Amino acid sequence: MKLIDGKALAAKMRAELKEKMQKANITPGLAVVLVGNDPASQIYVRNKIRACGEVGVRSYSYELPETATQKEVEDLLDGLAKNPEIHGILLQLPLPKGLDAESAMARIPADKDVDGFSAENLGLLTLHKEKLVSCTPLGVMKMLESEGIDPTGKQAVVIGRSDTVGKPMAMLLLNANATVTVCHSKTKNLAEICRNADILVAAIGRPKFVTRDMVKEGAVVVDIGINRGADGKICGDVDFENVADKTSYITPVPGGVGPMTITMLMYNTCEAALKG
Numbered sequence: 001m002k003l004i005d006g007k008a009l010a011a012k013m014r015a016e017l018k019e020k021m022q023k024a025n026i027t028p029g030l031a032v033v034l035v036g037n038d039p040a041s042q043i044y045v046r047n048k049i050r051a052c053g054e055v056g057v058r059s060y061s062y063e064l065p066e067t068a069t070q071k072e073v074e075d076l077l078d079g080l081a082k083n084p085e086i087h088g089i090l091l092q093l094p095l096p097k098g099l100d101a102e103s104a105m106a107r108i109p110a111d112k113d114v115d116g117f118s119a120e121n122l123g124l125l126t127l128h129k130e131k132l133v134s135c136t137p138l139g140v141m142k143m144l145e146s147e148g149i150d151p152t153g154k155q156a157v158v159i160g161r162s163d164t165v166g167k168p169m170a171m172l173l174l175n176a177n178a179t180v181t182v183c184h185s186k187t188k189n190l191a192e193i194c195r196n197a198d199i200l201v202a203a204i205g206r207p208k209f210v211t212r213d214m215v216k217e218g219a220v221v222v223d224i225g226i227n228r229g230a231d232g233k234i235c236g237d238v239d240f241e242n243v244a245d246k247t248s249y250i251t252p253v254p255g256g257v258g259p260m261t262i263t264m265l266m267y268n269t270c271e272a273a274l275k276g
């Protein structure tokens, strides 16, 4: 069994990105928009802004009050869409109650949608004409690549079908020539399907859901979940302690996919800047 160290790969990729942008003599700009005062969102935004500093991305922070109207949010996004110094726009979700996130997100042009959440970017991914791809699944692909794991011809099983994680993950694996099965809460015989997986990706949001009996000997196991376990500690969707020795590669939580997500946000912002 080998651990895939997301923290180390993220640090390496951030350093490479910084160097690449310096060489290109481009300062990428990322606008981070936070509406309201959700404490978790405030932490995420702070971490994203810190990562910008590390990579040499100029961050522009916008904070609107909980009472902001739909028009105020959309007017701000429209202004950022037109600003040539801003290559990426991130609208931190969830928005306060009463605001329509889908309508607000639609104001972000696809070429500045560095989260890769827009219908256009998801459609391009489906057509295997990827431009900006959702950060977490993209980070997983970089982790596989870093270990020389080629999905071609492999049975890949993704548990979870969210538009932001599970679905784009499945599309990326399919585009990389894996044979992909997507599972969800209505899937029958889940354990049996998982046992066929050469690459098993868990994006569920349930602590230690993937147990030893669900994993094939020698499988690559990628754990996207971030949960708080019964002991109060952060844990993934995989029962790491009991599963790890059965795998060929496994990602830990914390220190696995998590650090790659923000790094991919930086990667997407740099890509957008290079193309803009």
Ligand code: NAP
Pocket (backbone or CB within 6 Å): 136, 159, 160, 161, 162, 163, 164, 165, 166, 183, 184, 185, 186, 187, 190, 203, 204, 205, 206, 224, 225, 226, 227, 257, 258, 259, 261
């Ligand atoms: P989500 O929108 O809640 O989706 C969860 C998915 O899991 C759904 O498709 C759901 O099926 C499926 N599911 C739930 N219970 C199940 C069960 N008993 N059996 C099989 N499938 C089940 O969550 P998400 O946004 O995709 O996030 C998933 C996890 O990844 C969360 O823990 C989240 O915190 C984490 N995450 C981590 C990162 C990172 O940087 N590492 C980034 C994003 C998310 P249905 O569609 O049928 O409801």
